[in-house]
Structures are given as structure tokens and as C-alpha cells.
Amino acid sequence: MKKVNGCGGRLLMRVPSPRRAEGTQRERLAALVLVSMILLRATAAWAAEIPLDQRRPDSDFVSADSRAMQNDDTGNPAMLVLLDGEALWNTKAGAANKSCADCHGDAEKSMKGVAARYPAYASALGRPVDLEQQINLSRTTDQKAPPFAFESKELLALTVYIARQSRGMPVAVKDDAKAKPFIAAGRALFEQRQGQLNLSCAQCHDDNWGKTLAGNLIPQAMPTGYPIYRLEWQAVGSLQRRLRNCMSGMRAETYEFGAPELVDLEYYLMWRARGMAMEAPAVRP
Amino acid sequence: MARALIHVPPSAKRGDVIEIKTLISHVMETGYRIGVTGAPIPRDIIDDFVCTYNGEEVFRAKLYPAIAANPFISFFTVATESGTLAFSWTDQHGATQVQTAAITVV
Amino acid sequence: MASGGVILRIAIRPAAATPETMREAVRNAIGEATVKKGRVQLDLPPIVENGNSVPCTVSVESPMTAADHVKAIHIFNEKNPQPNVISIKLNPRAGRAAFSTRIRLADSQTVTAIAEMSDGSCWSDDIDVIVTLAACIEEVKP
Numbered sequence: 044m045k046k047v048n049g050c051g052g053r054l055l056m057r058v059p060s061p062r063r064a065e066g067t068q069r070e071r072l073a074a075l076v077l078v079s080m081i082l083l084r085a086t087a088a089w090a091a092e093i094p095l096d097q098r099r100p101d102s103d104f105v106s107a108d109s110r111a112m113q114n115d116d117t118g119n120p121a122m123l124v125l126l127d128g129e130a131l132w133n134t135k136a137g138a139a140n141k142s143c144a145d146c147h148g149d150a151e152k153s154m155k156g157v158a159a160r161y162p163a164y165a166s167a168l169g170r171p172v173d174l175e176q177q178i179n180l181s182r183t184t185d186q187k188a189p190p191f192a193f194e195s196k197e198l199l200a201l202t203v204y205i206a207r208q209s210r211g212m213p214v215a216v217k218d219d220a221k222a223k224p225f226i227a228a229g230r231a232l233f234e235q236r237q238g239q240l241n242l243s244c245a246q247c248h249d250d251n252w253g254k255t256l257a258g259n260l261i262p263q264a265m266p267t268g269y270p271i272y273r274l275e276w277q278a279v280g281s282l283q284r285r286l287r288n289c290m291s292g293m294r295a296e297t298y299e300f301g302a303p304e305l306v307d308l309e310y311y312l313m314w315r316a317r318g319m320a321m322e323a324p325a326v327r328p
Numbered sequence: 329m330a331r332a333l334i335h336v337p338p339s340a341k342r343g344d345v346i347e348i349k350t351l352i353s354h355v356m357e358t359g360y361r362i363g364v365t366g367a368p369i370p371r372d373i374i375d376d377f378v379c380t381y382n383g384e385e386v387f388r389a390k391l392y393p394a395i396a397a398n399p400f401i402s403f404f405t406v407a408t409e410s411g412t413l414a415f416s417w418t419d420q421h422g423a424t425q426v427q428t429a430a431i432t433v434v
Numbered sequence: 435m436a437s438g439g440v441i442l443r444i445a446i447r448p449a450a451a452t453p454e455t456m457r458e459a460v461r462n463a464i465g466e467a468t469v470k471k472g473r474v475q476l477d478l479p480p481i482v483e484n485g486n487s488v489p490c491t492v493s494v495e496s497p498m499t500a501a502d503h504v505k506a507i508h509i510f511n512e513k514n515p516q517p518n519v520i521s522i523k524l525n526p527r528a529g530r531a532a533f534s535t536r537i538r539l540a541d542s543q544t545v546t547a548i549a550e551m552s553d554g555s556c557w558s559d560d561i562d563v564i565v566t567l568a569a570c571i572e573e574v575k576p
Binding site: 385386394395406 | 516519534539
């Protein structure tokens with residue numbers, strides 16, 4: 044039986060008093076049950092897509108302090124990770140003994156706009172890949188080096204470094220004939236109820252964005268800021284890591300890193316955010 | 329060497345009070361978190377931070393586990409003369425890391 | 435600890451700071467000096483976005499001259515496992531008695547900042563903050 048993550052079982056940085064942990068767990072469960080009961084009443088209704096002109100970036104839903112932290116190059120911890128990414132970009136690797144720079148030159152020029160176009164169809168695989176997977180594809184195919192593990196320090200560093208080069212540029216993932224089936228698959232996942240709470244992503248992020256959940260505002264889930272520095276993790280992490288957190292938050296089985304379902308969902312989410320400005324690396328609670 | 333970012337205005341007028349911002353990569357493990365084995369993860373924190381300005385101490389902080397990971401500290405100092413600001417972070421094991429920044433005072 | 439099925443992880447809970455341990459921590463920092471409210475401004479968000487990283491600023495009214503300056507600023511809390519948060523030392527070269535950092539808060543509680551002046555007097559400010567736990571978090575794998 045899959046272990047359910049409850050309040051008492053977390054790796055807590057902060058240790059609540061026994062009485063409070065119990066009370067909070069009850070309160071949290073009660074709040075989630077109440078939310079799902081309210082949402083369940085609308086059984087036959089389709090989640091309404093947010094009209095294009097009502098879309099707002101996720102940074103609109105965080106505190107002013109977090110926004111300031113995100114925009115301060117000395118205050119954003121993801122910028123420390125970016126420095127590692129820059130170093131890796133210039134480090135020779137693999138049997139080919141090439142660095143990223145050897146083929147791609149100065150990332151500030153060659154990677155401009157790249158992150159804004161991912162996920163993208165990879166003909167070698169016959170399906171889309173996200174930016175992390177693309178980095179690994181280049182590593183294995185061109186550098187002849189082993190791929191980096193998902194959520195490894197190195198892969199996150201390179202992803203942050205590359206994503207930063209798209210800051211301010213509009214999300215521009217392709218939605219041509221090849222892409223459409225995958226975007227549709229991602230959309231189906233977004234709208235599908237799942238987990239013990241029988242919630243879909245859409246119920247929070249299409250229907251209830253802007254409302255409060257456990258001390259934070261529910262954003263629209265526009266992934267323009269990934270990889271992010273998440274205060275909860277006190278570390279930088281990928282969109283896939285965050286999606287897995289959402290799923291375990293809903294008490295659903297999570298997909299493994301790199302699963303096609305996660306990439307399809309990423310693709311749908313980026314398509315949903317088309318035209319919005321990239322803001323990686325963002326700061327989120 | 330942990331990555332660190334420092335912001336010191338590159339130049340200032342003599343007598344100006346300038347703001348300095350510092351950020352260093354560190355997990356600041358409290359010693360209270362329980363690991364997957366069931367045992368607490370041992371404490372591992374930076375506990376001292378000192379800033380000197382041309383060798384003279386201008387700011388010092390003693391950090392405890394309640395300081396968030398990737399410690400950020402910003403503070404003020406008077407721009408007295410051109411020279412070097414040195415920032416040193418020392419962890420509980422006694423390991424120290426120093427980084428410097430130059431300032432021009434006109 | 436049970437094996438198989440849903441494991442109830444019994445977390446080892448260290449004693450949290452109590453009013454007594456906090457008083458002791460204050461005594462260790464400033465001795466027997468009386469603390470008066472005022473001159474210090476502690477800035478913390480009243481509802482914390484995430485207790486793992488809370489932006490915190492302290493500023494103290496002071497000319498920061500050799501004759502009249504802030505020597506030290508201490509921050510204490512009452513519900514984390516430990517009462518101390520940070521202690522800073524200043525001298526007139528600071529120009530301004532203010533600093534910012536990011537702190538961890540385990541629970542809703544009162545946070546206190548105490549400033550020690552060059553004339554030996556001590557001043558303080560405190561703020562009550564509400565800390566909630568995040569909703570969508572990682573599953574802990576064995």
C-alpha cells in the first residue's frame with residue numbers, strides 16, 4: 044500500500060508541538076475535504092479554461108517579498124545555481140571532450156529564447172521532450188557523456204542557466220500537427236480527477252485560482268518561472284518535481300521523473316501559457 | 329567552495345551610507361530534521377559571518393539554525409575610503425570561506 | 435515502528451523553546467539589563483508565506499556616532515526548537531543600525547528583537563506571526 048504522506052511523517056524543518064501537529068492535520072484534512080466536497084458538487088461541469096486575457100503569471104500570487112527576491116540577482120538563491128550552470132556550460136565532458144560552449148558558443152546569444160520553446164518534439168524519439176531531457180539528449184548524442192540524473196545538481200544548474208537566457212521572452216511552444224496529440228494528452232491529464240481527494244488540476248487552477256489554500260494563494264499554474272527556487276524545498280527544482288508535489292498533495296500516485304505523462308502535462312501547461320513572459324528562475328512558496 | 333553572491337556598489341561618495349547584500353549557498357541543516365532512516369540529520373550550519381573594510385571589522389553576525397538555507401544577510405556601512413571589503417563565512421566545523429569586493433570612494 | 439502498510443512515523447520532537455529558555459537566551463546575550471520597548475523596529479510579514487524562509491528586517495533609531503550607537507542586535511523566538519535566531523555586532527562604521535536576513539519559523543509565535551546601545555541600555559520590539567504548513571509537498575519515501 045502506497046505510503047500516504049501525513050503531517051507527522053514529513054521531513055519537517057520546523058517541528059510542530061504534538062498538540063498542534065494533530066490539530067493542524069485535522070484542520071488540513073477538514074479543509075481539503077471541504078474543498079473537495081464543494082468542488083464535487085459541480086460534477087458534470089467542464090473546467091472552464093481561463094480566457095487568454097485573464098491569464099496572470101504565478102508571481103502575481105506570491106508575496107511582494109518573494110517577487111522582490113526573484114528579481115534581485117544577489118538575493119535569488121537560484122542565481123547561485125546559475126553560476127554552477129555557467130561553469131558546467133564551459134566544462135569539457137564525455138568521450139567527445141567537448142563543452143556546451145564548444146558547439147553553442149556564448150549561451151547568452153545561442154540560448155536566447157530556447158527555454159521558451161520547450162517542451163518540443165524530438166524526432167529522434169518520436170515524441171516531445173522537455174528542456175532537461177533535451178540537455179541530456181545533447182549530452183549523450185553530442186558530448187558522448189552519460190546523462191545527468193533528474194533533479195541532479197548538474198542538470199538543474201544547466202537548466203537554470205539556459206532558462207535564464209529566455210527571461211522576458213514570450214512562451215512560444217509549437218502547437219503544430221505533430222504537437223497537438225501530446226498537448227491534448229496533457230490537457231486530458233490536467234482535467235482528469237485523480238487521487239484520494241478525487242481532484243483535478245483544473246479544479247484548483249482553472250476554477251479556483253486566486254483563492255486561499257493553506258496560507259498561500261492558488262495560482263493559475265502558468266509555468267513561466269521554471270526551474271524555481273521553492274521556499275518549501277529551500278532548493279531549486281524542476282517543473283516535474285513541482286507537479287509530483289501537486290499530485291502527492293492530492294493524494295495521488297505520482298509519475299516517475301521523465302515519464303511521458305509528465306512531459307505531456309508540461310507541454311499542455313506551457314501551451315496554456317503561450318505568449319506570457321518567461322521569468323525563470325522564479326521564487327515560489 | 330560554496331557559491332556566494334555579493335553586491336557592493338562599485339563606487340560611492342565619501343561618507344555615503346551604502347547597503348551591502350550577501351548570499352551564500354549552504355543547506356543550514358538544523359539538526360532537528362528526521363532523515364529517512366529515522367535518525368536526525370546532523371546539524372551543519374554556517375555560524376559566523378564577518379565583514380571587514382580594509383582590514384577593519386564593520387559587521388559581524390552569529391547565525392543559529394533558525395537562519396534559512398542559503399543565508400542572505402544585508403547590512404550598511406559608511407563608504408570611508410577606496411579599497412577592499414572582505415566577507416568571511418565560517419561553519420561550525422571551523423572551515424572558513426572568504427570572498428572580496430572592491431570599492432572606489434570618491 | 436510498524437513495518438509494512440502505512441507507517442506512523444514517530445518524530446523525535448526536541449523540546450521547543452519555552453518562555454524560560456528564551457529568557458535564559460536573552461540573559462546570555464545581554465546580562466541583567468532591563469529591556470524597554472521602543473527605538474527598535476522589527477519587520478516580519480504577519481502571515482508567513484512559508485515558514486522555511488521568512489524575510490526579516492530590524493532597524494534601530496540611532497545616530498551611530500562613537501558616543502551613541504547600537505552595539506548589538508539580537509533576534510529571539512519562542513516556539514522553534516531553539517530560542518536564538520541571529521546576533522549581530524555593530525560599530526559606528528555601520529552608518530545605519532539596520533540589517534535584513536531570512537529566518538525559519540516553526541510555528542505561529544512571537545518574535546522579539548533586542549538592541550544593545552553603547553550606553554548600556556537595551557530596547558526591543560516584537561511581532562506576532564502566523565505560520566501555516568504548505569499544502570502540496572513531497573511524499574517521504576523510505
